[in-house]
Amino acid sequence: MNIYLSHISAWLFWIWWSKMNAIPLGLFHSGKCFARDRMPSFSLPTVSIIKNAAGSKREVRQILNANGQSVRQLLVRAGIGTGADGCLYVCVPYVKGRRCSEKNIHFHQVSCALPRRSFVKVAEGLYVASPELTFVQMASVLEEGALCACGMELTGGYPLDAEFRPDGEVVYVRAPVTSQTLLAAYADRYQGRGGTNKARRVTRHLCDKSASVKETELALLALLPRHYGGLGAKEALLNEVVTLSPEAATIARQKKVVCDLKFKDSNVVVEYDGATHGDAEARTTDSRRRDALRAEGYDVATLTNAQLQSPTEFQAIIVPASRKAGKRTRYLSECDMPRHRALRSQIARYHARGF
Template sequence: MSALIICNVSALRAIRWARQRYDVVPWEPVGRVEIRHALEDGAPNRDRIDWDVLRRYGFVGDEGADGGEPLHVLVGRDEDRRSREELCCHVQRRDLERGMLLRVEPGIYCASPALAAMQYARGRDLPEVFSLVMELLGSYTLPAEPTFGLARGDVWRARPGFLAPDNARQDGDEPVEQAHYRCAPATTLLELRRVIRLSASSNDRSMRTAVGLAMPGSASPGETIMAAMLGLPMRYGGFGCDQLPRGGMRLNHRIEFSGQAVNMSSGMPWAVCDAYIEAAKTDLEYNGIGHEQVNARIHDGNRNNGLRGMGVRVLVINRQQMQDIVALEAIAQSIYQEAGKRFRYRIENTRPRQLWLLNGLRRAAGLTPV
């Protein structure tokens, strides 16, 4: 019986589908022996592929197979590649380690989140790859449906689930924050580091850099953009706050309140900071759409009072400020000042680098450039 190993963007689509529905990726990791047998038997036969089964697991949707997007599959030898419009075959020449393939059901395998990320990232720019790594390490997932569109660089418009290239914009289609769903992290930094050891190719440079810079714990695409812009080193377009002493920037960091802080917060025992910078005793909060509701504003006010009672300064960044590089620079300068550090650029062409990073991050989430 031949095996079908689904990889790259097709595997990423299914991983998002599973995280959205089940909170976790539920498929079983397999060992080296089963991986080797699967690769040896992985000569895809289009006529034997049950597309309905693949749809049931989220590997394809209306946009896959009969909808124009090929199914990305992994094979172990060049002679096992198939030249079919419905299939895109990738050859795995180096041995995979335990857990790098997941058994979906007998005969159907999926690349692990870490392996799928490296396959998807090959040849892509750092901002897009960093966004994907942060998503897989974070407590959120993008929906499955726009995965192929995002891979092409399409933009998510105001109508739910609608993706369109920039030249297909319609009247009234204003860009908005992309939908996302809360879930458990899909992988770990350890797994990502294991995977990147499989390749020394220059095509995987962005993946190696992204894993080295990643900050686990992001809870939304907006938090990922905020963490990247304020946290990444200046040579990549960020403002370098993650390089400050005493732990740099920690995402979704929990602070236990003292008795006085509990009283100031109307009874809250602790608070979770979107991005906490210990050196500056500063909490960066990204205010997305959910924070605009009345109950959310009351909750945020109480928690901010509690943090003040702990000596923590709260800086709130809204969606408009996340599109304003000058505003982000001013916030970074304030953070450096509170940390007792001098803010200065040590590289040239900082604005083009910052714009490249910001627009790359936005493009990865399906948002229009600024």
């Protein structure tokens, strides 16, 4: 008998998994971490058919308590509630008349055929909805702006919590568990209901390689179309590596630098100057990087956290930058502002785990 974790439980698992499988920052910047053989849906055993699923609280409890409670212990380590105060979200085959929920357990009935690699086996008796299926499932839980932020987190490499940081000088970040390409391909193949169309729409606008909550906010507020509440700026790449000329490398004191946001097919860059860059050494490094990019002919705009939080100041930086990059971008009108504020609220609620 098996448990098939879904929805919020699966989302919690992959957030934890990305921390447990942290990667060096250099590997993240290189983009090699997005190779398919590094993605859970391709590197771990998978199935697409739900077989012998635990369909009652009693059956779920049997699996949790089997084999020395190994499954229960794994879920507890992942922050997934299994006790009186927790709630498990699991998938089961559709059976007419089946109860959808019992105390502390939500059963999500699946009646459609699922695409390949829909569930990942992570332990004996425990399968988890793949990151791609998890994203589609979260579309029924989250508003569009929050779903965008969810996708950016799953395809990003956010900083590690202190308890997960390995010793040593090498900086590690959370491992991406999927990519924009994989999310879009899966959503197109998924035939179920409950947010599928929303997931398909959203995947078109996601970016890989967000390195922080603030970079996700910057990218979504700048790049999402206006009907989502974004500025509709030109497409961009996050954390793009630029190889410097010898002269620029002398300025930066390194051969390569990473641009926070670089508009595609242009030399226009937006650098986020956040609160984490408060010490003198970090500010000096940031200054050298910007000077090196300018020496290479890049147009560099700097965005502070205060400017990111102000719709007026944010537009004043992003709109001219997008225009320089080659896209006619308009400032938001009064009619646009309610959607823009709603987008900001949805992103903030997701990052505050307000769902």
